[in-house]
Every structure is written in structure tokens, then in C-alpha cells.
Amino acid sequence: MSAIADVTARPQREVTAKGYLVCLTGIVWREGLRFLHQRGRFLSALVRPLVWLFIFAAGFRATLGVSIIPPYETYILYEVYIAPGLMAMIQLFNGLQSSLSMVYDREVGAMRILLVSPYPRWFLLVSKLTAGIAVSLLQVYAFLFVAYFWDVAPDSHWGYVTVLPALLLTGFMLGAMGLAMSSVFKQLENFASVMNFVIFPMFFASSALYPLWRVQQSSELLFAICRWNPFTHAVELIRFALYGQIEWTALAVVSGCSIVFLLAAVFAYDPSTGLTARRGGPDAAK
Numbered sequence: 001m002s003a004i005a006d007v008t009a010r011p012q013r014e015v016t017a018k019g020y021l022v023c024l025t026g027i028v029w030r031e032g033l034r035f036l037h038q039r040g041r042f043l044s045a046l047v048r049p050l051v052w053l054f055i056f057a058a059g060f061r062a063t064l065g066v067s068i069i070p071p072y073e074t075y076i077l078y079e080v081y082i083a084p085g086l087m088a089m090i091q092l093f094n095g096l097q098s099s100l101s102m103v104y105d106r107e108v109g110a111m112r113i114l115l116v117s118p119y120p121r122w123f124l125l126v127s128k129l130t131a132g133i134a135v136s137l138l139q140v141y142a143f144l145f146v147a148y149f150w151d152v153a154p155d156s157h158w159g160y161v162t163v164l165p166a167l168l169l170t171g172f173m174l175g176a177m178g179l180a181m182s183s184v185f186k187q188l189e190n191f192a193s194v195m196n197f198v199i200f201p202m203f204f205a206s207s208a209l210y211p212l213w214r215v216q217q218s219s220e221l222l223f224a225i226c227r228w229n230p231f232t233h234a235v236e237l238i239r240f241a242l243y244g245q246i247e248w249t250a251l252a253v254v255s256g257c258s259i260v261f262l263l264a265a266v267f268a269y270d271p272s273t274g275l276t277a278r279r280g281g282p283d284a285a286k
Contacts, residue, residue, distance in 0.1 A: 023119050024127045031131030034101070035138075045093060045139045049086035050146060057082055069211055071243040083144075083152050084239035085208025088231065090143060091136045091171045092199055098132035099178030122266045125179055129262075132178075133171040140167055154242045166241035170234040173254050176261035177230075183268030206232040230257045 035042065057079040072080075117124070144160065147153070154160070181198070205225050207215075212232075216223040226232050233250040240247040 020119065020123065023117070023123070024130065027124070027127040028131040028134060031098070031101075031128075031135060035135045042139065042142075045090055046142055046146070048093070049090055049143050052082065052086055052089075053079055053147060053150065053152065069213070071240045071245045071247075077152075079147075079150065079152050081211075082209055083147060084242060085203075085206070085235045087140050087143065087167070087238055088170060088174075088208060088235045089203055090139050091167070091234075092174050092202065092231065094136040094139060095132060095171065095174035095178040096181070096199060098128070098135070098175060099182040102128065102179065102182045121269050122262075125262070125265055125269060129172055129175045129179065132175045133168060136171045136175075137164075137167060156244070158244060159242045162244045163238060163241040166237045169251075169254055169258065170237060173230065173234060173258040173261060176258055176265055179265035180261050180268055183265065202229060202231040205229050206235055208232075208235050230254065233257075 057077075060078055141160075144153075154163075181194070203209075205222065206229050207226060208231070212223060212226055215226055230253060233247075233253040236247045237250040237254050240250070
């Protein structure tokens with residue numbers, strides 16, 4: 001009885017700014033080490049868009065030439081047009097794969113240790129998102145490096161700098177979406193199977209492969225779906241940023257969706273009201 005009283009009488013550990021920094025660094029470092037140890041993950045993330053760029057785009061170059069549309073000031077090759085969509089595809093796959101690791105961590109118990117720390121849930125989730133974004137940036141710029149030798153590059157080298165804020169924001173949105181999805185599934189197998197029902201519809205029903213005006217010519221319904229697809233706006237934000245421009249509608253949509261998906265993830269991982277508690281998540285055993 002005295003032991004219990006002694007434990008309850010102990011003051012709670014104060015959470016300082018340095019502690020937040022150490023926590024953020026630890027989560028990012030852990031994700032980076034995991035990425036380095038999974039070389040196949042890097043190769044698959046790089047090979048997938050390069051196959052689309054070198055084979056798919058080359059085959060459709062003659063039939064799918066792109067006319068002058070913003071932000072382009074001249075006729076462009078099809079490979080140049082689909083490059084922003086392939087960059088967003090890398091971030092989409094990485095965001096869901098990072099969330100897939102959350103499901104794995106919940107199964108093996110690492111997530112339980114992380115979520116019972118004295119730091120707020122939103123900070124832990126944002127730290128996880130930051131780690132995922134850092135990994136996706138390495139993959140995207142590796143893709144851009146290879147694409148440069150295929151004559152797929154922005155008009156100026158500054159495009160590689162101006163696209164960075166867009167990549168950060170779109171990576172945050174797609175990662176937050178993956179986190180919100182991961183809260184629904186208890187088992188790794190279930191989440192992995194659902195990934196295919198999310199990635200490919202979002203990718204194909206967007207402006208990643210075809211301009212929206214071409215989609216509208218074939219189907220008004222598909223055009224409406226593409227307009228409402230957040231991935232479309234992520235692609236357009238990256239496309240304009242590569243040429244030093246801002247697509248304000250895309251910026252507003254991506255920013256709004258990022259907030260909504262993050263709030264959904266924070267609510268879902270809340271131990272008292274979230275989905276993890278209802279489904280026997282990390283805090284269910286407390």
C-alpha cells in the first residue's frame with residue numbers, strides 16, 4: 001500500500017522543449033534506419049516510377065503529346081508531363097508504406113511504448129509524418145536525378161528548389177491520410193490489401209497521366225471525380241512548383257485536406273474516443 005502511495009506521490013516528469021526535440025529526432029532517426037535496412041523499399045520506390053517514365057511514356061509519346069497548358073509555355077513531351085504525377089506517386093506509396101509500419105508497430109508492441117510516453121498524441125503523429133516525409137524526399141530527388149539524364153527536367157535548376165515546399169505539403173497530406181487509414185485496421189494483412197484499393201484509384205483518377213481537359217472530353221463523370229480527388233491537386237501543386245509558380249486552388253485543397261486528415265488521425269489514435277481504443281489498440285490494455 002505504501003508503495004502505491006509512493007508512486008502516486010511522485011511528480012510527473014516535466015516535458016521540456018529539449019525533450020520534444022529529442023523525441024522528434026529519435027522517431028526520424030528510427031524511420032531513417034529502417035529505410036536504410038530495407039534497401040528493397042528504396043529500389044521499388046525508384047524502379048516503379050522509372051518504369052512508367054521509360055516504358056509507358058515512351059510508348060505513348062506519339063499519341064499523347066501535350067499542348068500548351070499552364071504552367072508550360074510551349075509544347076512538351078509526354079514524359080515531361082507525367083513527371084510530377086510520378087513524383088506524387090512516390091509520395092503516395094511512401095505515405096501508405098509508412099502507415100503500414102504503424103500497423104506493424106501496433107502488432108509487435110513498439111507503438112504501445114511510443115503512445116504511452118508523456119508527449120501529446122498529435123506531436124507523436126506529426127513526428128511520424130515528418131520521418132515519412134524525410135524518407136519520401138530522398139526517393140523523389142533520386143527519381144529526379146535519374147530523370148534529368150532522360151531530359152526530363154524543369155526549365156531552370158531553381159525548379160528543384162521551388163518544388164521542395166510543395167513536396168513537403170503533399171507528403172504531409174498523403175502521410176496523414178495513411179495514418180488515418182491505419183487506425184482502422186488491427187492486422188497488417190488487412191491494411192496491405194486495402195492499400196491497392198486506395199493507391200491505384202487515386203493515381204489513375206487524377207491529372208497524373210492525362211490533362212483534365214482530355215478526361216473531360218471522354219467522360220464528364222470521370223472529370224468530376226478527378227476534380228474532387230485530392231491527389232489531383234497534389235500533382236498540380238507539384239507541377240506548378242517545378243516551374244516556380246503557385247497553383248492557389250491546389251494549395252488550398254492540399255492544405256485543407258492535410259488538416260482534415262491529421263485531425264482524423266489524432267482523433268482515431270485518441271485512447272478515450274478514438275478507433276484504436278474501440279478496436280483494442282495500444283491503450284486498450286491500460
